[in-house]
Amino acid sequence: MPLRTMPWFRLVLGTLLLSSSSAWAEWTVNMTPGVTAISREIYSLHMIIFWICVVIGVVVFGVMFWSVFAHRKSKGAKAAQFHESTTVELVWTTIPFVILIAMAIPATKTLVKIYDSKESVVDVKVTGYQWKWRYDYLNDGFGFFSNLTTAQDEIYNKAPKGEHYLLEVDEPLVVPVNTKVRFLITANDVIHSWWVPAIAVKKDAIPGFVNESWTIIEEPGVYRGQCAELCGKDHGFMPIVVVAKEQADYDVWVAERKAAASAEAGLKDKVWTEEELMVRGEKTYATFCSACHGAEGNGIPPAFPALKGSQIALGDKSAHIDLVINGKAGTAMAAFGSQLSEVDLAAVITYERNAWGNDTGDVIQPVDIANFKAAQ
Amino acid sequence: MKNMPNQTSNKVILKLVAVVFGMFGFGFALVPLYDVICDITGLNGKTGGRYEITEALEVDQARWITVQFTTSNNAEMPWEFKPKEAMVKVRPGEINQVYFVATNTTNHRMSAQAVPSLSPFAAAEFFNKTECFCFNQQTLEAGESIDMPLRFFVAKDIPERMSKLTLSYTLFNLPALAAN
């Protein structure tokens, strides 16, 4: 077996790749150091343990490869017969044990820091849903859903994929920099997991329980992550986007959101035209419905029925509204009444009743939705 | 044939079968064991049952604890469910009362169970509820709305480092109960 044995070369290659991280950045072979003090500590821990493993590997494999080279029968090697030594066993039990203690100390220090309990300034409740995230700002009284915005056409190879394919959302989580932000993480249905590599936060979202994590982001920017616990069909399609802003910009954003929340309340009393509803409805449909019911309303029967030409979309309006608001128990059709505003509900139902040749001519107003809910 | 199973072999086999059944039982014993450990330590944020006050409570006038309230609906639970106050500041040892509003927005009777979870988990053993809507299931008729009370106090010996607590309730649908 010649020395071109792959593992040896792979170790060398890997070492080179990882040490010149900037040159190989686009190959992305390593963890990100991230933008928080904790993420950088974790990155250092990762690299230290990695290098220790490399050194041990080089030594141990070195001895073995030397044997493979020098102690071959074909080279005339005669076998020695030694087969035990208590001293040697003690030595190579003790040395690794000591190395492990050396590793455990910085690891413990970092973990203790992560369990820090200094009081936070911003508190955000993060709720995992099948298959999106919801962010509620506990101190400011507003919240919103955050959905994947990559189009089905990109996923199904009918349109070219954008730069942030599968890592883009309609409403990112916005936080201020250099401020302790606390995350209260839970789930609506199954276990999800909220993970943003750049801030080294990963915490499981468990239905009925609230987990806590925190971060202090040091640089403004956009940081992307993904759900990290299998949660069903679209586990790979519910990303996380965190936008860290300077304090002043953050304050402006909060004020805007609060204003939008009250404005949204006003929008539901106005009378909308069919065209306005169709425009809004198409957007809402793409975000909330197309993953299951298809961009063209064809669905994936029988689990995800078609809406194009369906009895529901062409038939009784109240039945259609009921289904969207209350969902259908025992199926994957969720109750969107608690997830969408009256405006969005009216718009998406109007859209479904008129798109793809459905052409009922029906127009559902936000006030119709409000009345329906009240009459339930 | 020589060397076939003998008395000793049978004893070994019987012992092993006993271990098998024992370990099956152990698996099930992990359930109450887990509950007991979580109860004693509050390790998973479960705040425990009704707290009976046996002696007068001393209030620590020197510090404030912020208690935030937040609510979540589990899937298939469409009720409106909100705290009346998003946050209160309390003194350790002081009894406080807050209210949560629940409205059954559907057109049929439903039953619900509210499940509390306190963050940070380690604070759960210091958070005592003397009255809570989460002790019972709640049944509401179609359209019915109620104000649900929570009476609690934060234990005086809560560590200094715990100054902000978040109490979250998740509301679950109990279809079996409503049907009866």
Add this chain to the structure above:
Amino acid sequence: MSAVLDTHDHDHHGPAKGLMRWVYTTNHKDIGTLYLWFSFLMFLVGGCMAMVIRAELFQPGMQIVAPEFFNQMTTMHGLIMVFGAVMPAFVGLANWLVPMMIGAPDMALPRMNNLSFWILPFAFTMLLSTLLMEGGAPNFGWTFYAPLSTTYAPDSVTFFIFGVHIMGASSIMGAINVIATILNMRAPGMTLMKMPLFVWTWLITAYLLIAVMPVLAGVVTMMLMDIHFGTSFFSAAGGGDPVLFQHVFWFFGHPEVYIMILPAFGVVSQIIPTFSRKPLFGYTSMVYATASIAFLSFIVWAHHMFTVGMPLAGELFFMYATMLIAVPTGVKVFNWVTTMFRGSLTFETPMLFAVSFVVLFTIGGFSGLMLAIAPADFQYHDTYFVVAHFHYVLVPGAIFGIMAAVYYWLPKWCGNMYNESLGKLHFWLSFVGMNLAFFPMHFVGLAGMPRRIPDYALQFADFNQISSIGAFMFGATQLLFLYIVINTIRSGKPATAQVWESAEGLEWTIPSPAPYHTFSTPPDVK
């Protein structure tokens, strides 16, 4: 040691004729053969599922299957490989080898042995049939966390639970058989510390099996009760906790992964001394190290749950305990290397697999050590870094161990030598394919790619493509393995009793192929 050439036992007339021989057999050699062929079939089935997975992941975008079906593939691939390929293969090796290695005529409970095998095809037919059921096959990962696997599971989950019960029963019965055989039927003179290491590792594995398979039975029974009988073990609504599921599952799950590797340690400990022409270094140490690994395996389970929200003390304990397992494991690796050192080495196919086991399993061990570091694990957990880790310990670990065993002992089982050039070709293609498939997974995992996703962001594309190519290569090569095995059995060159120049052990003192009944009279072991 008296050679036993007792092939004319008056109680038996050799194997029965026809297919029914295989249905009714209580012969450990026949049952070993059944287990091995069954596991090879399951390996190919699970491998096909892996091909579907890697084909979908060849490029970003959804090209071949829908996300729901992809989740069924990942779930079934894991279940089939763990419960259908690796575990039955090791039981097959135990059946064939343990009686011969200890000088026993058969297993302690031959009829239970037959039952242990035959319930497996039934269980796996049922499990595979779920692919055709309405709602699809299990799609919640082979680790089936609640409530995805309870409240949100397809109807086939009940068949999954039934299947797991049956497989568990099979493993438990097999383990009881192994322990009873080893403790009671060793030839006179074969003390515990004279047993081949393969027998030791299987003895310890069998104890692990009877300790934890019942816990798995418990957790799936709790699932069954939650799904069908209104209990709330894992639902917060009724006072339960989804995290309880994880604790009980991993209490089984962690010892399970040691169950899947300890016999491979035993195989490698037989093969390396033979081809080094030198005794195994540190026999006593190896026994103690294996036992230590088994003990430690019970107290590390929550390292699979570092992100679940455990208190600091819990995370620290499990981190330290997990790191500690590196010590006995390291001891074993050092002992194998020292066995080779200053030996007289040749590199026939079994030795190629065994040596690459030592190197590549150790690499898997290094990524395992990295994963043990709890704060770092926050960045590794549920990413492809974990997938890389366990495929390194399972593929060049368990699977190469099994393949090494097949090449090493097939001549004893069937009496013919395999074709050495083809064997070496199978090895090299597997080695290259496997590394191409799984090494890049370290990179994409570190770069941020989560597990169990059917589609991924563009920065992960290049390495995923390399990975898929490697996987296709590895998969295709196993068809070569199938050809080699069949060809050897049907038309290989006849083998001697000794087969390998310096192989030691009772199994090499009997003819090749091994007679249907061996050691009806126990040999004398000096």
